[in-house]
Structure formats: C-alpha cells, structure tokens
Amino acid sequence: MAVFTPVSLEDLNRWLPQFSLGKALAIKGISAGIENSNFFITTETGEYVLTVFEKLSFEELPFYLELMRHLAKRDVAVPAPIANRQGAIINALHDKPAAIVTKLSGASQMSPAPIHCAEVGAMLAKMHLAAQDFAIKQPNLRGITWWRQTTPIVLPYLSEDAQQLLRTEMQFQEDFALTTTYQNLPRGPVHADLFRNNVMFDGDHLSGFFDFYFAGYDTWLFDLAVTVNDWCINLDTGELDNDRVNAMIDAYRAIQPFSADEQLAWQPMLRAAALRFWLSRLYDFYLPREAEMLTPHDPTHFERILRQRIAHLAPALI
Ligand SMILES: Nc1ncnc2c1ncn2[C@@H]1O[C@H](COP(=O)(O)OP(=O)(O)O)[C@@H](O)[C@H]1O
Numbered sequence: 001m002a003v004f005t006p007v008s009l010e011d012l013n014r015w016l017p018q019f020s021l022g023k024a025l026a027i028k029g030i031s032a033g034i035e036n037s038n039f040f041i042t043t044e045t046g047e048y049v050l051t052v053f054e055k056l057s058f059e060e061l062p063f064y065l066e067l068m069r070h071l072a073k074r075d076v077a078v079p080a081p082i083a084n085r086q087g088a089i090i091n092a093l094h095d096k097p098a099a100i101v102t103k104l105s106g107a108s109q110m111s112p113a114p115i116h117c118a119e120v121g122a123m124l125a126k127m128h129l130a131a132q133d134f135a136i137k138q139p140n141l142r143g144i145t146w147w148r149q150t151t152p153i154v155l156p157y158l159s160e161d162a163q164q165l166l167r168t169e170m171q172f173q174e175d176f177a178l179t180t181t182y183q184n185l186p187r188g189p190v191h192a193d194l195f196r197n198n199v200m201f202d203g204d205h206l207s208g209f210f211d212f213y214f215a216g217y218d219t220w221l222f223d224l225a226v227t228v229n230d231w232c233i234n235l236d237t238g239e240l241d242n243d244r245v246n247a248m249i250d251a252y253r254a255i256q257p258f259s260a261d262e263q264l265a266w267q268p269m270l271r272a273a274a275l276r277f278w279l280s281r282l283y284d285f286y287l288p289r290e291a292e293m294l295t296p297h298d299p300t301h302f303e304r305i306l307r308q309r310i311a312h313l314a315p316a317l318i
Pocket residue numbers: 001002030032033034035036037038049051079101102103104105197198210211212213
C-alpha cells in the first residue's frame with residue numbers, strides 16, 4: 001500500500017487507550033496496496049492491522065467493516081474488526097476514519113496453482129452465501145456509474161487505439177447491463193477486489209482474505225470474474241490458464257451452482273471485470289495522489305486482459 005497519512009508510535013499510544021489492547025509496542029507502515037494507509041501494529045495483547053482510510057467516509061465505512069464482522073461471526077476466514085470500549089469499530093485518527101482488525105497469518109500466493117484457485121473459488125462461494133442475510137445494502141462504488149464518470153477523465157491520456165477500445169467496451173457494457181440476462185443475475189455483498197495480494201495462504205491452505213474496501217452490493221458473477229482475471233492468467237499476456245479457471249469455477253459450482261443467466265453472462269462479465277480495473281489503474285496512474293510510499297499498478301496489464309477477453313472465450317460455466 002502507500003502511506004498517505006503517517007502514524008508514529010507516539011500518535012498510536014495517544015489513540016490506543018480507547019481500546020482494550022494494552023500499550024502499543026511497535027508500528028510499521030505497509031508498502032503494499034494503493035488505496036489506504038496501512039500499518040502492522042504490535043501491542044501488549046498481540047499483532048493487528050491499523051488502516052487509516054484515505055477516500056472512504058465515516059458514512060460509507062460501516063458497510064465494509066460490518067460486513068467483515070458479519071462474515072467473521074459466520075466463521076468465514078476474514079479479519080475481525082476490533083471495537084473500542086464504547087463498541088465502535090470506526091474511530092477518527094488524524095481527522096480521518098481508522099480501524100483496527102485482526103492480522104491474518106500466512107502469505108500471499110502470487111504464483112497460484114489450480115489447487116490454490118480451487119481454495120479461492122470455494123471460499124468465494126461460501127462468502128457469497130454467508131453474506132446473503134447482511135442487512136446493509138451499499139452499491140459497488142466502482143460499478144458502471146463510476147465507469148461512466150471515469151471514462152471521460154482518462155480518455156485524453158490514451159492513444160487513439162486505446163480510446164477506441166474504451167469507448168467500444170463501455171457501449172458494450174451499457175447494452176449488456178440493459179439485458180434481462182444481466183438483470184436476473186444473483187447478487188449480494190461481494191468482495192470485488194479479490195486479487196492474489198488480498199488472500200493469505202499457509203502452504204496450500206487458504207488462511208484468510210481481506211481488503212474489503214472495494215466491496216459492494218453487486219452480482220456474484222462479477223466477483224468471480226474479477227478473481228479469475230487475476231488468479232487464472234498468464235501474467236505476461238493476460239491469457240487465461242484453463243486448468244486454473246476450471247479449478248476455480250468447479251470449486252465455486254460445487255458450493256453454489258451457476259444459473260442459466262450466469263452461464264450466458266460469463267464472457268461479458270469477464271470483460272466488465274477487466275474494464276473496471278483498467279479504468280481504476282488509468283485513473284491512479286495519470287491522476288496520482290501524494291504519498292509517502294506508493295507502488296502504482298500498471299494500467300496496460302488490464303488493457304491486455306480486456307483485449308484477450310474480447311478475442312478469446314473463457315471456459316464455459318456449465
Ligand atoms: N488483516 C490483515 N492481515 C495480514 N496482512 C494484512 C491485513 N490487511 C492488510 N494486510 C497487508 O497490508 C497490505 C495492503 O493491504 P490492502 O488492504 O491491500 O491495502 P489497501 O487498503 O490499499 O487496499 C496487504 O497486501 C497485506 O500485506
């Protein structure tokens with residue numbers, strides 16, 4: 001991540017007494033990630049993760065953190081938010097919303113095999129089902145409304161060829177969103193950013209997933225498409241690795257079978273998932289925010305993936 005808002009050990013020890021976590025012993029900024037300021041913290045009671053939210057507001061945040069609390073209570077492997085003595089899980093730090101969550105064990109699996117993709121597919125299906133009775137409905141803030149807003153902002157930075165691709169794909173997705181196939185897709189709270197760096201493995205065992213800060217109420221299929229586009233590809237070309245794709249969708253289907261509409265929507269949804277992250281990476285690349293640490297992601301990675309999804313069909317969901 002970046003560190004946009006520095007937090008010192010002294011800052012933390014002034015802020016921490018509202019929690020039952022004892023004294024802070026150490027704090028370390030985390031360079032991975034690009035959205036918020038994240039820190040590993042060690043206190044007298046253990047190790048946690050502190051996040052200072054850079055864009056999400058006090059009003060928007062309950063959806064994300066209450067969803068994590070809801071899932072953790074149902075034994076889904078996600079970090080649990082830590083409440084202060086008044087029961088609040090979102091508290092101001094340096095005038096920004098901040099939260100402490102439990103720290104997951106393990107490490108990211110950045111070169112996944114089919115076995116890892118199967119674990120992720122099964123866990124994603126379990127998460128979708130466990131979230132069905134979650135009471136708060138907040139839209140995916142990086143859904144098609146945001147794509148419409150962001151497209152004209154980033155277009156001027158693109159080559160003519162890339163501009164043509166973006167305009168054509170936006171029209172395709174606008175048309176697809178009007179179909180009954182799309183409108184009939186099962187939906188609920190989804191993670192919407194389940195990349196390899198947001199999942200922890202202990203060996204071949206999935207130990208947890210985190211970074212719910214792009215979550216929203218959207219189609220389950222969009223969530224699966226986002227995940228396939230990061231876990232099941234040749235990173236150099238964006239081409240799908242069918243063994244990993246089939247491992248993930250077979251494991252998902254074993255828990256939650258696909259509807260006829262999902263089977264019809266699969267190819268357009270893989271394109272939509274590629275478009276969404278091409279747009280966000282273009283925005284972050286050409287309109288970057290000031291940060292103490294920031295590792296921006298490469299936008300052309302998702303341009304390649306989008307072109308691949310348009311040119312070649314993925315394995316079907318049947
Ligand atoms: N609960 C957690 N347990 C363990 N590591 C975490 C946890 N949350 C975040 N991290 C670490 O912090 C990094 C950045 O977190 P992430 O949520 O992806 O950033 P951002 O808030 O910018 O999206 C992760 O790649 C991971 O290394």
